[in-house]
Amino acid sequence: xxxxxxxxxxxxxxxxxxxxxxxxxxxxxxxxxxxxxxxxxxxxxxxxxxxxxxxxxxxxxxxxxxxxxxxxxxxxxxxxxxxxxxxxxxxxxxxxxxxxxxxxxxxxxxxxxxxxxxxxxxxxxxxxxxxxxxxxxxxxxxxxxxxxxxxxxxxxxxxxxxxxxxxxxxxxxxxxxxxxxxxxxxxxxxxxxxxxxxxxxxxxxxxxxxxxxxxxxxxxxxxxxxxxxxxxxxxxxxxxxxxxxxxxxxxxxxxxxxxxxxxxxxxxxxxxxxxxxxxxxxxxxxxxxxxxxxxxxxxxxxxxxxxxxxxxxxxxxxxxx
Amino acid sequence: xxxxxxxxxxxxxxxxxxxxxxxxxxxxxxxxxxxxxxxxxxxxxxxxxxxxxxxxxxxxxxxxxxxxxxxxxxxxxxxxxxxxxxxxxxxxxxxxxxxxxxxxxxxxxxxxxxxxxxxxxxxxxxxxxxxxxxxxxxxxxxxxxxxxxxxxxxxxxxxxxxxxxxxxxxxxxxxxxxxxxxxxxxxxxxxxxxxxxxxxxxxxxxxxxxxxxxxxxxxxxxxxxxxxxxxxxxxxxxxxxxxxxxxxxxxxxxxxxxxxxxxxxxxxxxxxxxxxxxxxxxxxxxxxxxxxxxxxxxxxxxxxxxxxxxxxxxxxxxxxxxxxxxxxxxxxxx
Numbered sequence: 001x002x003x004x005x006x007x008x009x010x011x012x013x014x015x016x017x018x019x020x021x022x023x024x025x026x027x028x029x030x031x032x033x034x035x036x037x038x039x040x041x042x043x044x045x046x047x048x049x050x051x052x053x054x055x056x057x058x059x060x061x062x063x064x065x066x067x068x069x070x071x072x073x074x075x076x077x078x079x080x081x082x083x084x085x086x087x088x089x090x091x092x093x094x095x096x097x098x099x100x101x102x103x104x105x106x107x108x109x110x111x112x113x114x115x116x117x118x119x120x121x122x123x124x125x126x127x128x129x130x131x132x133x134x135x136x137x138x139x140x141x142x143x144x145x146x147x148x149x150x151x152x153x154x155x156x157x158x159x160x161x162x163x164x165x166x167x168x169x170x171x172x173x174x175x176x177x178x179x180x181x182x183x184x185x186x187x188x189x190x191x192x193x194x195x196x197x198x199x200x201x202x203x204x205x206x207x208x209x210x211x212x213x214x215x216x217x218x219x220x221x222x223x224x225x226x227x228x229x230x231x232x233x234x235x236x237x238x239x240x241x242x243x244x245x246x247x248x249x250x251x252x253x254x255x256x257x258x259x260x261x262x263x264x265x266x267x268x269x270x271x272x273x274x275x276x277x278x279x280x281x282x283x284x285x286x287x288x289x290x291x292x293x294x295x296x297x298x299x300x301x302x303x304x305x306x307x308x309x310x311x312x313x314x315x316x317x318x319x320x321x
Numbered sequence: 322x323x324x325x326x327x328x329x330x331x332x333x334x335x336x337x338x339x340x341x342x343x344x345x346x347x348x349x350x351x352x353x354x355x356x357x358x359x360x361x362x363x364x365x366x367x368x369x370x371x372x373x374x375x376x377x378x379x380x381x382x383x384x385x386x387x388x389x390x391x392x393x394x395x396x397x398x399x400x401x402x403x404x405x406x407x408x409x410x411x412x413x414x415x416x417x418x419x420x421x422x423x424x425x426x427x428x429x430x431x432x433x434x435x436x437x438x439x440x441x442x443x444x445x446x447x448x449x450x451x452x453x454x455x456x457x458x459x460x461x462x463x464x465x466x467x468x469x470x471x472x473x474x475x476x477x478x479x480x481x482x483x484x485x486x487x488x489x490x491x492x493x494x495x496x497x498x499x500x501x502x503x504x505x506x507x508x509x510x511x512x513x514x515x516x517x518x519x520x521x522x523x524x525x526x527x528x529x530x531x532x533x534x535x536x537x538x539x540x541x542x543x544x545x546x547x548x549x550x551x552x553x554x555x556x557x558x559x560x561x562x563x564x565x566x567x568x569x570x571x572x573x574x575x576x577x578x579x580x581x582x583x584x585x586x587x588x589x590x591x592x593x594x595x596x597x598x599x600x601x602x603x604x605x606x607x608x609x610x611x612x613x614x615x616x617x618x619x620x621x622x623x624x625x626x627x628x629x630x631x632x633x634x635x636x637x638x639x640x641x642x643x644x645x646x647x648x649x650x651x652x653x654x655x
Contacts, residue, residue: 298461
């Protein structure tokens, strides 16, 4: 097997083992109902995590995604419920605004050479602030179209179903994988993450790629916000507070290195499922308090990072002499 | 003229972008609220908006002191907010269980140091990236704090612990006094001991520092432990201020404010040269902006927008590109 694929294989193996162990304890976990819900409940995190994977692959970070999810949901709800815009038109406007927001952050990061950490932190304040200026309260969405897409689902044998937003997440992951491995943009992202100086010397358009990466991340966070508004049938300015952490954790658990240049979109998918599994397990158990979720996810993060270090240490020659 | 130029020369270290920005924000506050600079003494204690900025800004400023050293080693500590929740939870739970503050406070500080040392261990010994290593504790720490408080908000009524949050000493509120003490200790350590000389090389080039015989690992361990200690102090202050420990909300997002304060203070996220005093100025800029929005009567919804705008303006002015544009050097190679 390709050496570069080893951490991904190890992450997948751990997920399968964890799932098997959980399923042995609670056989009901194996039902299509639980599996379908795993996709639906984590759809907005998964979609956002695809964008975050590209950001982290390029060696950056995007702290604004949680706030962009909140803002997009509120904007969509305001457009539909207050101003009577058709949901599809509202989606287009929301996605355009989110993409423009990401492009602006990308421009500041590239042209002013300010670290992405700080720029996206300011972006987080800006998006969250804009959402709370639009409204302080939750705006319900009662448009019939919303009802239709939120109930649209593929029936599975065994009583489960994959909802439209679950399918959308799978689609985004598939497109993200193609974008990462089959396009020039994808190769450029890996090149910048590996070594920006040599990427620039090889003729990779650093500026254009950087701006596109943050545009993509905000665009997908905007899509995540729309999905979240479909999931909850409402827009709320404080929705998805702290989701950037879940998203970054999913990417890290999925085996993408935070220094950039190494990782897979598929790994992120497993990272999202792994976090979903922890939550499902704690719900099934019933006696564990919800704060155990945080401790377990923290422990998982540690475990996966240690495992990756171990795999890397045996697979490659240590860089430091 | 010579006297004037000598004065200008003396003032040079004080006249930085940061102090100018702080003056500008304070001036803006004064325009919005004419009584801003008014100070009064009641019951041997100073009162006024300026004191309030210092008092409210103290926890973030204390975090920023520790964070400055961490960032100077080219690191990052995302866990300080969660560590604040842990130390606050320990102090509150111990006091509520009947232990005196003389035991609860050192125990909470020790917990802060232990959290910092854990981060330092992951980074120095296991060679993890600082963001990931501290992300672990950022996620898990709040869960641990909730485990300590058993999910509830622990309130207490202890005069000594309460004094740390709301009392005053020589006319200043205790949080400000504690900030001054922490900053003084940190500045003494970094400017008067060998440890201080070692921090910058580790940040600039860790390999070179190690090859020239520096115990980089020990330096990192010490720096992260100190950052944990600062977070512990800030956590106790916040818990003492509200006479209770809220594991969910204590120190929430303060790690971001602290990192922001350090960056506004001019310390590069890429490590190296640092200034503790300017980081504190950075924390005060953030707090003065918050206070300004409050006193101006602007709806609080605008708080985040104004904050983001202030950050962007300061960052744009400080960014390498802009500095290059404003001060074109004649001898610059083309």
